[in-house]
Amino acid sequence: MADPAPVPSGVQVPGNAVDGRDGPIVQMRKFEPRDLKEVRLLLGYSIMEQLAAANTLLYTNPFVIVAWLALSSVMIGLMDWWPDPSGPAWTWLMPLPALASCAVPFLFAIDWLNRAYFEDLTRRVLAQEDTVDIPAYYSRAPGSGFWVLIYKGNPIGLVAKDAKGKKGKDGKKDDGKKLDHSRIAHPPAPTAPTVALVRHFHLDAPYRPTFIQNDLLAHGLSQAFAAAPSLETAYFRVSKLTPWLEEVSKTMGMRRRAGPTGEELAKDVGRRGLMGWREWYVGVGREKWEERYEEMREMHGL
Template sequence: MVEPSARIRLYRPSDDKLVRFTLGKAVMEGLAVANRRAAFHPLTLSIWVALSSIMVQLLDWWPKPSYGWLGYLAPLPAFGCWAMPTLYLVDWINRPYFDDTVMDTLRRPDIVDIPKYYARSPSSGFFILEYGDNFVGLIAIDASRDSTSTKTLTAKDSTRAGFQGMGTSRVATIRHFYVEEPFRKTMIQNDLLQHAIQHAFAGGDTVQAINAVASPLVDYVQNSLRDNGFKHNKDAGKVGIYRWTVTNVVVRRENWEQSGPKANVY
């Protein structure tokens, strides 16, 4: 029996639905993490306990030992009553950012026509990682003259790409980066990232740096960027109810060529 092998290949038009679904799923994964972390945050737990205790006090639901062990369960309904509103409030505050980010991601010019957009520079590429016939992940690196643009398309111009012509920028950007959860423990995301970095720098001498966004809500991406030489450049904003800091990170050509790990050959 032949063991399946891993490979990184270029995007094909037949990947369109899978890619769009994956990009949306990647963003919403951050919402799940944000909700979980917020729910177990000390401040959230303190508010939950305080509100539940007030309800217990007002309704006189404190434990009643005279009823035996069942009497100690008397406060539980109050804690249960406040658990659901607390979780709902956390999601209600967190969700708009991620909903907007999904729409922003899917409306960007590179998603309108992926092959055409990423063919404008030899240092650009949209790559799919597979293990046998299984989809594992994707990464997109944009070295075009629009590499630093954050433009999104409106309904009026969504049928046209709206980007500049051929050419390579000095600064490339990692637009998308995702690996399916079962494969993250193997650290295969490092191979995917290294492949994209090597492709950008090997496409010519123009690209001198690569930018990416690191979110504390997506640990495996943040760790992979750090492990492959990306350094903090500037804060890129706040996210979630507890205002976690999203950062812009960068790896420079000279640093990568001196000490950066080299990608596996696929």
């Protein structure tokens, strides 16, 4: 099957609204230097919003609930707030203050301890090479790119894909024991990219009910496969803290698989929360993507 047609950089959202005076209301375009402040803010949001998910998972953890009920029972007993079965009905409300007050330390402690991990992870991500100099990093190879979703002139989403070639058969670096002088005079030519990794993907939460995140990721993937004919597979990283990203990946035809170098879990730049939640890889091959891409185009009448 032929490669999917490249998607122009104008309005690419099916059913979008266009203002005749001010141009397109919704636009997907490449990153520009003027977007840096908003893009870095979106990158920070993409990590810090996982804090709420991490807190919720711990709030509903059976061990935390048991500890909360045990502490509440101790307080109820000390204050003699147990309801009187033979007394008036209002006595059954007496334990409520103890239950509420004993929950506060757990809520505070969980958020405080989790927050430290995600704030550190945010600093690490914003200091990575690809986020410090975005234009330089994402122009190294065909198939790479950093796209921004604009709504009424404001960036509300982004997708960054990094295309690279495969490593050697053993995946190991040179141990430095032997020096190949031929490589000094004739350095190896860069290999054509065969895999693409979506390094960053985010859409502001208020816009997710419109499912425009599907169009944003589809745009990024279509650009990668069209720009690099050698590209074989595109990868995406999801976790238990980002269920909405997993739904988007399934819409793109992605399924869980080993990563670009064969690992099951993604190499992380930092721990995610007290429980150390890890990301795993999902991916889609070129042939499967082309089939899914055509299905989406037909569904939207393109």
